[in-house]
Amino acid sequence: MVALLGVGLITAPSASAAPPPAPTIAQGNNWDVRPVADGYQLTLRLGAPAPMRSALPLLAVDGEPIGVARQSPDQRTLTLVTTDPGVLKAKDVQLVWSGDVGNDGKKAQARGKAAAGPNDAYWLKPRLGALLKDDPAKPGKFKVETSEYNLGDEAVFLPGLGQKSEVVGKVYTPVGATGKRPFVLFLHGRHSYCYGDASEPQDKPWPCAKGEKPVPSYRGYDGAAHALASSGYQVVSISSNAVNAYDGDAYDAGAQARAELILDHLKLWKKWSTTGGEPFGTKYVGKIDLQNVGLMGHSRGGEGVARAAVVNSDRGGEFGIRAVLPLAPVDFARSTVPGVAMSVILPTCDGDVSDLQGQKFYDDTRYSVTGDAATRSTVTVLGANHNFFNTEWTPGQSEAPSGDDWGGDEKDSPCGAKYAGRLKAKEQQAVGTAYLSGFFRLHLGNEKQFLPLFDGSDARAASAGRAVVRVVSQAPLATRRDVNRFDQALPKGALTGKASAATCSGVKLQPTRAATPPCVSTDGSGDSPHWDSAWFAARTPTMAATRLSWRDKTGVLRLNLPAAQRDVRKFAALSFRAAPDPAGAPKTDLSVRVVDGKGRAVSVPVSKVSDALTRLPGLKENGLPKNLLRTVRIPLSSLKGIDLKDVRAVELRTDKVAKGTVYLSDLAFSSPGVGVSAPAVKLVKVSASDVKVKEGDKGTQTVDFYVRLNRVSTRPVKVYAETSGDLGATVGDVVRTVVFKPGQVKQKISLPVKSNTRDSYDLKFNLVLSVPQDALLDKSFGHGEVIDDDPTPTLTLGNLTTTEQAGDARFPLKLSAPSDRYVGIRGVLKDGTAVLKQDYLSEYDEWDPGSRTVEGYVEPGQTTGVATVKIVDDKVKEPAETFSAVISEADGGEIKLPVTLTATITDND
Structure with missing residues (x-):
């Protein structure tokens, strides 16, 4: 075992004692800052293990998150390295989680606050849709044979991780099924990867140490x-423990690595189903259709399967990935998943990915590609948490230790473990089974009887029991006619009466580069999944919507249909998404009025057909209720008395309540449909370059990234680009909308770099591409590095002369010029006529009695520093005595080693 000491020098500790801690340059009760080769290492130590969540662990300095932390194997220590010297002035350091930032909900839970939200009672007995005749969870006609394959803990190298991963999977085979069968792959998320007590510590997290076992998360579905x-x-469910072990250091939190692991397994199954091979021989030859593939990813696995679908398309569509289901997923980088049928499951009591960021997969993809023929949906499950979809993450069912990710008092409304609206573990797993099975049977098997589960009509599967589920669906283009997306200013004259409307995007506490005002001003983030920012694309605009407000019952928002769109007879329903203002009344209402060419009209109150304008359950103290747009669906068959071949206008009227505010999106006529789903191989691909540049000595220069298309596009292509990471004071920040006109294939993004003549750290950062329009993301992270080119200042060390009563004595350190780096030395103390303990002590003696370690440092921007030792004041009259310090290691200063320094102690008796 090794320890990181001093200025980043790795040294084995003595056999007799633990190594002394490094000198701290800032500290609090449970945190400290120390120098390392790349900057300043901030370490936070916890009294109890933190959970290993899919949300990103962040360290916040004085309330401001500064970066993603790496968790120790026991989850008690979190560290990050930054070049920002501001950490030296820190007063407070806390662990926060992406999605929980600014949210006081966890504090409310810790207090055991059991108050209910104003609408909680309604959601205990809400309106329910019709039951399906066929239940997707009901066992089919085939018996199921299970087996497992294990090719080793380090069987494949994942470039996106820079590490080797296990290749392990559990196989579920329909016995007696003939012909090629559709193939479904499951990928679990970020969870503890090993459990048990290690008998022999090791210096890497994976494979598990001796005495530990891998957590079998892949067996949980x-x-x-x-x-x-x-x-x-x-069906195959695969393990990704190695990715979980190492993704704390991955530039994208492991999304690319998970995609590569999925594709590696698919390549194995291509071999096993064509030529055969160990461990299955010829058992699966001719039995699997890898042109009809579905992927389910839970948690960080959700972003992994989304990325896998895109990477597969980028590489020519080797596999026919046609259906993707992210389950309680993260979406750190705002990718889109065009061309492929997709449904995102969002559990409202998710205590891990608590901001339900997977909503953005739907929002960002729905109009991202012209002519996209796929269908997509979100499935919001009330009362479901993050973990219990996987039995191996569920207490009482799991092999390894597990827990409920939603904290707080068990009777808390609406998510406490014993609250009436909270689903029990087996109830939640039944919901997962129904929707996972139904989704893949619909899109891979064309079993259209399951379409009502996903078309927004809120049909139910009997096996899902009492679960309350709300579905939003975008019908495929072939069966949909968009009236107004509500993402731009309304047509002139559309609004009359005492009402106002504005396009909005984002939340007030998280400013983006959107040209529109924020949709909501919340007390904290995490309650507005459409509009909360993503971690790696924090300033990219989120979905735009229309915010409609009114002061009396005279307001009318009228949308006139052009002549070519007035015949709507082929459609089944008029629908849109809506949500109430979180700052307004718990319930509100509108009327939808449809008018034909003869002036005949039918008016339908929203409350009659939907509870979209009833706020979801919960209190804001718990990061609830979630502000989610939900479906308002009016069957056209209910519009009796008007001519559906000559519909002239759709009106939204404020005639139900005198005052209110609502959010609107995606008004369309549509009919349910399965759509056409396939890898989007015909789309152009957009990538960011990598770049390195020397810092320079004078003025300001630029570092130039290039964003490129792989070929000319006949349509305009748009992508958002922004810098992410530790830019320090050297590199300028940038947020840009990059637009390629037809014929263009390259765009330059220049960042200013401030030159100087002081030795400093190299800066590494990223240019992140997100939310592409009419393109696929290929290389979405461009890696930038500014190389410091200034000479390392010369370090000079001096002897010391002191007296017995001095207490602390200091060897002087001097630099020939100031440096932006932390300059440190390390060595050992050796007796002369002065003897350790009798005449002097190491600075670290209280931590390591008898230590002979000596360390010293010069702070950034300074030219002088010291290495401290302690002098023992005795009462014996004696001549002057000496000891020495042999300095063998240094970092940040130019010096020829080893150097022997002499200390002289003058007697004072």
Whole structure:
């Protein structure tokens, strides 16, 4: 075992004692800052283990998150390295989580506050849709055979991780099924990867140490896997413990690595289903259809399967990935998933990915590609948490230790473990099984009887029991006619009466580069999944919507239909998304009025067909209720008395309540449809370059990134680009909307770099591409590095002369010029006529009695520093005595080593 000491020098500790701690340059009760080769290492130590969550662990200095922290294997220590010297002035350091930033909910939970939100009672007995005749969770006609394969803990190298991963999977096979079967792959998320007591510590987190076992997270989806396999689908659930072990250091939190792991497994199954091979021989030859593939990813696995679908398209569509289901997913980088059927499951009591950021997969993808023929949906499950979809993450069912990710008092409304609206673990798993099985059977098997589960009509599966589910759906383009997306200013004259409307995007506490005002001003983030920012694309505009406000019952928002769009007879419903203002009344209402060419009209109160304008359950102290746009769906068959071949206008009227504010999006006529789903191989691909540049000595220069298309596009292509990471005071920040006109294939993004003549750290950062329009993200992270080119200042060390009563004595350190780096030395103390303990002590003696370590430093911007030792004041009259310090290691200063320094102690008796 090794320890990181002093200025980043790695030294083995003595066999007799633990190594002394490094000198701290800032500290609090449970945190400290110390120098390392790349900057300043901030370390926070916790009294109890933090959970290993899919949300990003962040360290906040004086309330401001400064970066993603790496968790120790026991989850008690968190560290990050920054070049920002501001950490030296820190007063407080806390662990916060992406999605929880600014949210006081965890404090409310810790207090055991049990008050209910104003609408909680309604959601205990809400309106429910019709039951399906066929239940997707019901066992099918095939018996299911299970087996596992294990090719080793380090069987494949993942370039996106820079590490080797296990190749392990559990296989669910329909016995007796003939012909090629649709293939479904499950990928779990970020969870503890090893458990047990290590008998032999090791210097890397994976594979598990001796005495530990891998957490079998991949075995946790048996219910959905058996339901699918018994209906004739080939299912495999794979392990990604190595990615979980190392993704704290990955530039994208492991999304690319998870995608590569998925594609590596698919390549194995291509071999096993064509030529065969160990461990299956020829068992699966001719039995699997890898042109009909579905992917489910839970948690960080959700971003992994989304990325896998895109990478597969980028590489020519080797596999027919046609359906992607992110389950309680993260979306740190705002990717889109065009061309592929997608449904995102969002559990409202998610205590891990608490901001429900997976909502953005739907929002960002729905109009991202012209002519996209796929269908997509979100499935919001009330009362469900993050973990219990996986039995291996569920107490009482798991092999390894596990827990409920939603904290607080068990009777808390609406998510406490014993609150009436909270789903029990088996109830939640039944919901997961129903929707996972139904989704893949619909899109891979064309079993259209399950379409009502995903088309926004809120049909129910009997096996889902009492679960309250709300679905938002974008019908495929072939069965949809958009009236108004509500993402731009309304047509002139559309609004009359005492009402106002404005396009909005984002939340007030998280400013982006959107040209529109924020939609909501919240007490904290995490309650507005459409509009909360993403971690790696924090300033990229979020979905735009229309905010409609009124002061009396005279307001009318009228949208006139052009002549070519007035015949709506082929459609089944008029629908839009809506949500109430979180600062307004708990319930509000509007009327939807449809008018034909003869002036005949039918008016339908929103409250009659939907509870979209009833706020979801919960109190803001718990990061609830979530501000989610939900479906208002009016069957056209209910509009009796008007001519559906000559519909002239759709009106939204404020005639139900005298005052209110609502959010609106995506007004369309549509009919349910499965759509056409396939890898989007015909789209152009957009990538960011990598770049290195020397800092320079005078003025300001530029570092030039290039954003490129792989070929000319016949349509305009748009992508957002922004810098992310530790830019220090050297590199200028940038946020840009990059637009490629037809014929253009390259755009330059220049960042200013401030030159100087002081030795400093190299700066590493990223240019992140997100939310592309009419393109696929290929290389979405461009890696930048500014190389410091200034000479290292010369370090000179001096002897010391002191007296017995001095207490602390200091060897002087001097630099030939100031440096932006922390300059340090390390060595050992050796007796002369002065003897350790009798005449002097190491600075670290209180931590390591008998230590002979000596360390010293010069702070950034200074030219002088010291290495301290302690002098023992005795009462014996004696001549002057000496000891020495042999300096063998240094960092940040030019010096020829070793150097022997002499200390002289003058007697004072």
